[in-house]
Amino acid sequence: LAYLRGVCRHYRMGNSVVRALDGIDLDIETGEYWAIQGRSGSGKSTLLNLLGCLDRPTAGTYVLDGVDVSALSDDALSHVRSRSIGFIFQSFNLIPQLTVEENIEVPLFYQGVAPPESRRRARELAARVGLTERLHHRPTELSGGQQQRVAIARALVNDPAIVLADEATGNLDSATENEILAVMDQLHGMGKTIILVTHNAALTRHAEKVMVLADGRIESLRTRAEA
């Protein structure tokens, strides 16, 4: 499905350079379930943003579905994203002026889906993450875990082939977290590729491949059979 070769992401800060990613080589097959772990600041979000076409490498190659992503224009990149990638942000990125229902619905408009179909699908996803009773609340009228679940529902409403989740259960109690992980398992069972960044070691049980990052590099990578 995708591969990275020598991928780097640097930030210049005055006279120094922050090497958020410092040489990543990776192969991802369609339908795999990955867990990415590592210390705070080790590069997990940076890697996920690159995989999700939200950012570009400063060096190296990223090929997705046979296309060299670094060669694409911003418009083409945005098109790839909205069509095949569902991204759950570590900081949610909900639109404050829209209700829960409207926030979930937004990605469908980009795909030319309109009411009543878009509204029906948004409500279906809201039900799946337990938010039916909050459809008309705005993000500031929700608890932290409820906001996180809106972000999850929105990422899934387009039925994306690839789901990238950046610590998507960090604000959830374990019962609710298990419900979300069951949704991820379901999606995986439907053939989707799942990549979860998580600090919770227990979540790696659901994954086939577990990668640990340290200082912008891959420290270890194991397949569950060996785990």
Add this chain to the structure above:
Amino acid sequence: LAYLRGVCRHYRMGNSVVRALDGIDLDIETGEYWAIQGRSGSGKSTLLNLLGCLDRPTAGTYVLDGVDVSALSDDALSHVRSRSIGFIFQSFNLIPQLTVEENIEVPLFYQGVAPPESRRRARELAARVGLTERLHHRPTELSGGQQQRVAIARALVNDPAIVLADEATGNLDSATENEILAVMDQLHGMGKTIILVTHNAALTRHAEKVMVLADGRIESLRTRAEA
């Protein structure tokens, strides 16, 4: 130190009422270490905001240090807060235009502490949460866990008597989380009152009292000796 009697917090939404807190009775002694758990949406942040004088009950009484908080003016409330309470928000609430160092320093200015003393103390707290190498970054140039640690450092820089932490380690790997919990234990050892909202059951080991909320009410409350 504090007690709550019949505390309620309601929100009117059109024709319905959301009962975020629905009758809380609670006694908190100085120097205790509490853990608050419960499902997403059960009222934890709402309770913490009330305890931290960031919000007022719609009904009931909250007495802190012998003072009926509901009787205080906004100014007086704000004064109580900045002097004795350190609050770590679930969504961090950092100031985007300020650097890490400046963000940590802000509460000191309200207490009339100025550079070089304020700068020295901000750097001391930054070191304690492992952010010495990020002092001049702005929040958008930090990882999620680094932002969370700035929020922690800022809450502690005033040496508050009461520390209220709303899921303050949800974005941290377990090694970093343990470092933060060691800081909390240290503060508790100095006689401070600690109240942690957490989804991580393992964290309740550090607490003397563990409360579980459900639907805005206290479902259970146990003291560690019985645990």
